[in-house]
Amino acid sequence: MKELIEEKLKYIGLEIDEIPDFVKEYKPLEYFPPRYYEENQYKVYQYIDVREIQIMLTPTNRLNSIKEKYSQASSLYAYLDTEKEENILRHTTFLKMLKEVEIEEIEKVAKKQQQLNRKVPFRVKFEDNYLWQVYYSENTKKYFMLVTTEDLDYSTFFYLLKKQIECYKANKSYKVFVPISHMEYSGKYLKKMEFSDIEKYLWVFTKDWPLMYEVYDKTGNLSVQITGTTRVYEKIQSYYRIHFNTKEKTEEFYRLLKALFILQTELPHYYKFTTRIGRNGELEFERNNKRIQYEKLALLLKQEAIKQIAEVERLYQEKKDLVSLLEERKEWVVSLEEEYFQKEKQISTYLECRKTFFGRVKYFFKLKANKKEKAKPQKKEEKKSEPETEGKKLEILEEKENYTIEDLVKICKELDSISLQVKNLRLDKKASENKIESMKLKIKNASLYIEEIDRHEKSIFEFWKFANKDENLMLIQGIEEEKVVAPRISKAFDYEEDFEDLGIQVDLKQRKSFTQEEQEAIFILSTEQREVVNQRKQEEIALEELKKEAEAQKVLFQKEDFDIFGSISEDSTKIKLMGSKKHREVARDKFQILNITKDTTLEEYIQEIEKYKKNFDMAFQKMTSPLDMAVYIEGEEIQEGIQKGNMNPKKFIEKTKEETICLNKINLKKDTNVVFLSNSIYYENRNKTLPIGMDLTDEVLLDLKQYEMKPKSEKSFRIIEEDEEDGIKQKTIELTEYEIEKREENDKSNDCSCN
Numbered sequence: 001m002k003e004l005i006e007e008k009l010k011y012i013g014l015e016i017d018e019i020p021d022f023v024k025e026y027k028p029l030e031y032f033p034p035r036y037y038e039e040n041q042y043k044v045y046q047y048i049d050v051r052e053i054q055i056m057l058t059p060t061n062r063l064n065s066i067k068e069k070y071s072q073a074s075s076l077y078a079y080l081d082t083e084k085e086e087n088i089l090r091h092t093t094f095l096k097m098l099k100e101v102e103i104e105e106i107e108k109v110a111k112k113q114q115q116l117n118r119k120v121p122f123r124v125k126f127e128d129n130y131l132w133q134v135y136y137s138e139n140t141k142k143y144f145m146l147v148t149t150e151d152l153d154y155s156t157f158f159y160l161l162k163k164q165i166e167c168y169k170a171n172k173s174y175k176v177f178v179p180i181s182h183m184e185y186s187g188k189y190l191k192k193m194e195f196s197d198i199e200k201y202l203w204v205f206t207k208d209w210p211l212m213y214e215v216y217d218k219t220g221n222l223s224v225q226i227t228g229t230t231r232v233y234e235k236i237q238s239y240y241r242i243h244f245n246t247k248e249k250t251e252e253f254y255r256l257l258k259a260l261f262i263l264q265t266e267l268p269h270y271y272k273f274t275t276r277i278g279r280n281g282e283l284e285f286e287r288n289n290k291r292i293q294y295e296k297l298a299l300l301l302k303q304e305a306i307k308q309i310a311e312v313e314r315l316y317q318e319k320k321d322l323v324s325l326l327e328e329r330k331e332w333v334v335s336l337e338e339e340y341f342q343k344e345k346q347i348s349t350y351l352e353c354r355k356t357f358f359g360r361v362k363y364f365f366k367l368k369a370n371k372k373e374k375a376k377p378q379k380k381e382e383k384k385s386e387p388e389t390e391g392k393k394l395e396i397l398e399e400k401e402n403y404t405i406e407d408l409v410k411i412c413k414e415l416d417s418i419s420l421q422v423k424n425l426r427l428d429k430k431a432s433e434n435k436i437e438s439m440k441l442k443i444k445n446a447s448l449y450i451e452e453i454d455r456h457e458k459s460i461f462e463f464w465k466f467a468n469k470d471e472n473l474m475l476i477q478g479i480e481e482e483k484v485v486a487p488r489i490s491k492a493f494d495y496e497e498d499f500e501d502l503g504i505q506v507d508l509k510q511r512k513s514f515t516q517e518e519q520e521a522i523f524i525l526s527t528e529q530r531e532v533v534n535q536r537k538q539e540e541i542a543l544e545e546l547k548k549e550a551e552a553q554k555v556l557f558q559k560e561d562f563d564i565f566g567s568i569s570e571d572s573t574k575i576k577l578m579g580s581k582k583h584r585e586v587a588r589d590k591f592q593i594l595n596i597t598k599d600t601t602l603e604e605y606i607q608e609i610e611k612y613k614k615n616f617d618m619a620f621q622k623m624t625s626p627l628d629m630a631v632y633i634e635g636e637e638i639q640e641g642i643q644k645g646n647m648n649p650k651k652f653i654e655k656t657k658e659e660t661i662c663l664n665k666i667n668l669k670k671d672t673n674v675v676f677l678s679n680s681i682y683y684e685n686r687n688k689t690l691p692i693g694m695d696l697t698d699e700v701l702l703d704l705k706q707y708e709m710k711p712k713s714e715k716s717f718r719i720i721e722e723d724e725e726d727g728i729k730q731k732t733i734e735l736t737e738y739e740i741e742k743r744e745e746n747d748k749s750n751d752c753s754c755n
Helices: 002-012 066-071 076-080 085-100 103-118 155-170 192-206 247-266 294-353 357-372 405-454 460-467 495-513 516-525 539-553 559-563 602-620 649-655 744-754
Strands: 044-049 053-058 134-137 142-148 175-180 211-216 222-233 236-244 274-277 283-287 576-578 581-583 629-634 642-646 660-668 699-703 707-723 727-742
Touching (some): 002 085, 002 155, 053 085, 053 155, 076 085, 103 155, 103 175, 134 175, 142 155, 192 283, 222 283, 222 707, 222 727, 236 247, 236 274, 236 649, 274 707, 294 405, 516 602, 539 602, 602 699, 629 649, 642 649
Parallel strands (some): 053 142, 236 707, 660 727
Antiparallel strands (some): 044 175, 222 236, 629 642, 629 660, 707 727
């Protein structure tokens, strides 16, 4: 191995016999490891001159504690010196490390550092950053690298040694961008507690824990950089990075974030803030599609306070009006109850008197006497109007030049209180209306009952005859209170949680519902032949393309496969994988299904296409969506006809390299006709081994000719993706949301065809 080691020593520029002076110069570090620190988490990144990093080797593993690694560490010179006997074992360890390292790995580190010298990565951290075990001694103001000899990757160590030798020989500077292990935030821009607050606040808005770094550029200037992911639309996520170069801007962001956090957590029914990606990949906050900035936060608080105060005062007035109305209705209800009580008393007297002979005679003459007496109109006592005593106006409702968050919280709490009071008063008002209507109906029924009795007062004999009947008049009660039926909440489809279960459910149903011809038709229309059916491609061109494609694939198959085997082009013993599931089924082939040969004529091809179009129409009516769900179709406009949609919008975003992506979201209600491209659509199931579900795709087919598209909303948002060359790539998503309704003419035509 001597030649290999010499080759690597030459590549590094190190001569064992002539060790460089800078390696021999060992400087005490006086490093005291911190007592509490989260391993594998870096908070500080810096550009450091390679000549300022002192290399130390330790016979430990990288996962050992810093106390153990540092206590056993020795200088690099101790591993290169062969004169002292105690260093022989260390020197052997160094040669072993040199033997195991690959030059390609060192070159990879060099290439990465060249990229990092041009700009800081978008997410700050970079691949294999954990290999840089660089520390800083506060006492001696020195950087050092701890190389653990029990690890297997020594590329960063030998790269650093190589650059140090080069820089010392040429007397030049070269800086590497590395994380500083076990270094806390400096506190120049934010306190440690404020960093923790920002992490907590951002999690509330983004539903992802952020990573926060203090980054020093090549000139030593400090910046605070925050990276993470956030949801930009439903469950579509994007990277973001927040970058601040000054203490003032950092504090402004902290104050803005704190204000929004307090408003959303204290007043969740009033304020809900969402996130979006800015033009430079930064995180922005918005409410009602309006960006919220720190400079306009005071104005926002004032506008919201004035708006909520106006609502409080309106509810105060409504409460006052409702209280007055309920007092009037209370008196009205009392008078109606008295009137009904009198009529009910008269009816009760009649029912009691009719039981005996003397009672009937007594009631008849009493009734005649009452008729002769004219009731004197009773004078209604007028209620003395009491002077209204308005309560003292709340101090928080007084007009101010500026409003604080505390003011807004108090105003909204008062709004909650008065809203609840008014809501209860509205219910009381509704109850009083029902009470009055019920009493009116009772009085009306009682009056009709009494009128029926009064019609037989002409003579004692007629009254006797009427009262002697066995039939009793029915005294109808008042109306019942209305029953409030709560709206039914239907389950909505969640791709990440429900897709697997949905795939199994629809595949089972489609296997039972569709014939083989219908499954083949769906498969054909899932290919480019769909454009022929939608009349967006000429049949002659489509047939020529099919023949060319079939001719190209004949290299893989014998001619007889197309002539004699039909769809059974393989035996049933071959095992295939679908995801992690094994099966022995044969995939469908569009050339075999369409009978494409060199001699296929245009008429034969058109006839096949029309046949499968009819089969698809029949299959489409058999299958519906089992729950509410959304389907996404790419394109600036949705074209009519049979369209292929995807249940996962991320698929379009991932596969498209364009900077602007136009997506159309179609909301399908439960029981809407749709065909799912499940496993049974792509494979035969002759051996009954085909896995159940949607393991191949998450796409569906929709016949949009049968539906009327109604635009619901439009939204534009950005996402940031990682890119190997540029680091990041920004995409803009233009999304239009639609609701669909079935066309009436299609319903009629379908009914006729079924008949």
